[in-house]
Amino acid sequence: MAHFGEKLRTLRGKTRHPQTQKPLTQQEIADRLKGKINIEYSHVTISNWERDVSQIRQDERDLLIALIEILYEHQGITSLEAANELLEAGHYRALNVPETSQINSQWLNETQETPTISPDTHTLNLPAKTYQDLIGRKAELQQLFDGFEKKMPAAFIVGLGGIGKSALAREAVEQALRADLFETVVWTSAKTERFIDEGIEKIERSSYSFDQLLNDIGRQCNRLEILPLSPEEKRDAVKYLLSQTHILIVLDNLETVEQARQLLDDILDIRGKSQLLITSRHFIDHPLVTQIRLGGFSQDQGIRFLRAESKLKGIDAVTQAGERTLKRIHDATGGAPLAMKLVIGQMYWLPMDDVLRILADAKFEEQDRDFYRFVFKHSWELLSLNAQKVLVSMSAFAVEDGGTGTSILQVSRVDAPEFTPALKLLIFMSLVDPSQNLQEKRYTIHQLTHYFVLSDIVKKWG
Ligand SMILES: Nc1ncnc2c1ncn2[C@@H]1O[C@H](COP(=O)(O)OP(=O)(O)OP(=O)(O)O)[C@@H](O)[C@H]1O
Numbered sequence: 001m002a003h004f005g006e007k008l009r010t011l012r013g014k015t016r017h018p019q020t021q022k023p024l025t026q027q028e029i030a031d032r033l034k035g036k037i038n039i040e041y042s043h044v045t046i047s048n049w050e051r052d053v054s055q056i057r058q059d060e061r062d063l064l065i066a067l068i069e070i071l072y073e074h075q076g077i078t079s080l081e082a083a084n085e086l087l088e089a090g091h092y093r094a095l096n097v098p099e100t101s102q103i104n105s106q107w108l109n110e111t112q113e114t115p116t117i118s119p120d121t122h123t124l125n126l127p128a129k130t131y132q133d134l135i136g137r138k139a140e141l142q143q144l145f146d147g148f149e150k151k152m153p154a155a156f157i158v159g160l161g162g163i164g165k166s167a168l169a170r171e172a173v174e175q176a177l178r179a180d181l182f183e184t185v186v187w188t189s190a191k192t193e194r195f196i197d198e199g200i201e202k203i204e205r206s207s208y209s210f211d212q213l214l215n216d217i218g219r220q221c222n223r224l225e226i227l228p229l230s231p232e233e234k235r236d237a238v239k240y241l242l243s244q245t246h247i248l249i250v251l252d253n254l255e256t257v258e259q260a261r262q263l264l265d266d267i268l269d270i271r272g273k274s275q276l277l278i279t280s281r282h283f284i285d286h287p288l289v290t291q292i293r294l295g296g297f298s299q300d301q302g303i304r305f306l307r308a309e310s311k312l313k314g315i316d317a318v319t320q321a322g323e324r325t326l327k328r329i330h331d332a333t334g335g336a337p338l339a340m341k342l343v344i345g346q347m348y349w350l351p352m353d354d355v356l357r358i359l360a361d362a363k364f365e366e367q368d369r370d371f372y373r374f375v376f377k378h379s380w381e382l383l384s385l386n387a388q389k390v391l392v393s394m395s396a397f398a399v400e401d402g403g404t405g406t407s408i409l410q411v412s413r414v415d416a417p418e419f420t421p422a423l424k425l426l427i428f429m430s431l432v433d434p435s436q437n438l439q440e441k442r443y444t445i446h447q448l449t450h451y452f453v454l455s456d457i458v459k460k461w462g
Pocket residue numbers: 129130131132133134135136137159160161162163164165166167168253279280281337338446447448
């Protein structure tokens with residue numbers, strides 16, 4: 001902690017007392033700390049910090065934030081960068097989103113939001129990656145690769161909403177491309193559902209058809225001449241294409257397709273050399289399909305996931321928690337990654353016992369609907385009004401593509417200076433995922449968040 005004291009002293013030297021315009025004294029800093037966090041300090045303590053004789057502990061975060069706030073309010077610290085430099089000097093982590101907005105929410109407009117996921121495999125029509133490093137799933141990846149190598153017609157990843165099916169499929173695709181297992185990959189996903197009155201139960205199923213699938217294959221293989229053909233000619237043209245080219249065709253979220261079984265039969269009929277990778281919340285029994293059931297993380301994986309996620313977001317209540325606490329979060333969420341992400345966000349504001357009690361009331365069972373609805377409701381209530389508005393406006397965009405910052409700003413009708421802080425809060429809460437392709441930054445929401453936002457409950461709570 002060699003430089004913290006020195007930096008603190010320098011920054012104090014830049015502060016101005018509102019009346020005298022002189023730098024704040026050590027005693028004046030101590031008095032202001034008392035005003036903010038109601039703990040009595042003397043000028044000696046401040047002097048000790050400045051001489052690195054004693055240090056503020058990592059878990060005294062409130063004290064650190066109050067100190068930065070005082071320096072900011074008296075012009076000692078004038079930028080987020082300067083605040084973070086002081087923290088870094090003491091080996092403290094940088095300000096997270098809620099802390100930054102507590103001090104000066106305009107600072108959130110200046111920075112790059114975190115986490116930024118590196119752009120990759122742009123040339124293909126792959127969805128943005130929603131994770132940085134895939135945790136666990138080694139056995140499942142191996143199983144998928146065995147299937148690819150044995151030229152199995154189709155692999156089917158089945159599991160609850162938010163359990164990680166698309167993430168696993170996305171990773172398998174990336175690794176398969178790196179290993180040159182396929183000439184190309186076609187990624188398709190049933191289009192966004194519409195909602196009829198009450199909520200998540202009544203999802204109108206997508207009418208994604210065989211014809212649309214053929215179009216997607218034609219388009220993504222750069223064979224645009226296939227698109228205008230008649231249905232029979234198109235089928236024959238794609239059949240020929242698949243007999244010549246070794247393609248991996250991904251059908252993401254097949255459960256949303258009305259005629260899922262028929263679609264599967266139709267595509268398997270003409271599959272040629274190609275192979276299928278399917279994700280679905282519901283199982284479809286089919287002789288040509290190898291099934292991989294995806295469950296929650298094991299305790300060890302769950303703990304790793306919780307540590308990595310909370311570190312990324314700067315949520316000390318989770319980063320510094322002992323193994324026993326992390327195990328409790330893991331168990332209460334059934335190790336489901338999406339649920340764990342939402343819980344981590346909530347733990348910035350609420351004591352863990354409260355968060356876990358709410359989860360226990362919701363009960364994690366085979367039927368995921370109520371559970372997630374419960375978890376979302378809770379995160380929703382922690383949002384600012386502007387953040388709620390921005391989240392609701394995101395339902396106007398297709399789930400896979402999301403929107404750019406500018407387009408979301410327009411739809412949300414939130415005042416421009418308030419927009420970025422609201423968006424960052426949503427990212428912090430794991431309700432919005434930032435992603436990047438070659439051209440631009442985009443923001444997406446998870447399928448389940450999409451359902452939630454469109455449901456009647458949001459209107460009722462709003
Ligand atoms: N193994 C993993 N490592 C790191 N992050 C993960 C992992 N699995 C899932 N996640 C993260 O958890 C969230 C939910 O995962 P994902 O979208 O893959 O769920 P899903 O099963 O496809 O859900 P749905 O049925 O709603 O489509 C995503 O943000 C994803 O990045």
